[in-house]
Amino acid sequence: MAGEPQADCLFCKIVAGSVPATVVRETETTVAFRDINPQAPTHVLVIPKAHYPDAASLAAQAPQLAADVLREAGEVAAEDKVVGTGYRVVFNTGAGAGQTVFHAHAHVLGGRGLEWPPG
Ligand code: 5GP
Ligand code: ZN
Numbered sequence: 032m033a034g035e036p037q038a039d040c041l042f043c044k045i046v047a048g049s050v051p052a053t054v055v056r057e058t059e060t061t062v063a064f065r066d067i068n069p070q071a072p073t074h075v076l077v078i079p080k081a082h083y084p085d086a087a088s089l090a091a092q093a094p095q096l097a098a099d100v101l102r103e104a105g106e107v108a109a110e111d112k113v114v115g116t117g118y119r120v121v122f123n124t125g126a127g128a129g130q131t132v133f134h135a136h137a138h139v140l141g142g143r144g145l146e147w148p149p150g
Pocket of ligand 1: 041
C-alpha cells in the first residue's frame with residue numbers, strides 16, 4: 032500500500048531508528064536530519080515518515096504530507112539561519128538527476144553561494 036514502510040529502504044530505517052542520524056527536527060509526519068555527505072554548511076534532508084519513492088508520487092498521493100515536507104524545509108532553513116542569505120530546496124528525481132535513495136526527500140542547502148544553473 033502507498034506510504035507503507037519498505038524493508039530495504041535506508042530512510043525508512045532512519046524513521047524507525049534502526050539507522051542512526053543527526054536529527055534536527057521531527058514532527059508527527061516528517062523527520063529532518065543532516066546529510067552524511069554535506070555539500071554545503073547547511074545540508075539537511077527532510078523526509079516524510081511514510082514511504083513514497085519520489086516527490087511527484089508524494090505530492091500526487093499525499094498532498095498534505097508534501098506540504099508538511101515543504102513547510103519543514105522552511106523551518107530547517109530558519110533554524111540554521113540561512114533564510115537571509117538564501118537557500119535551495121532540491122528534490123532529485125530519477126537516477127539520471129542524481130537520486131540515489133528512493134524515499135522522497137528534500138535537500139535543504141545553504142550557508143554558501145549557490146550557483147545557477149545547478150550542475
Ligand atoms: P539523493 O542522491 O537521493 O538525492 O540524496 C540522498 C542523500 O542521502 C545523499 O545526499 C547522501 O549523502 C545522503 N545519505 C546517504 N546515506 C545516508 C545516511 O546513512 N545517513 C544520512 N544522514 N544521509 C545519507
Ligand atoms: Zn522508505
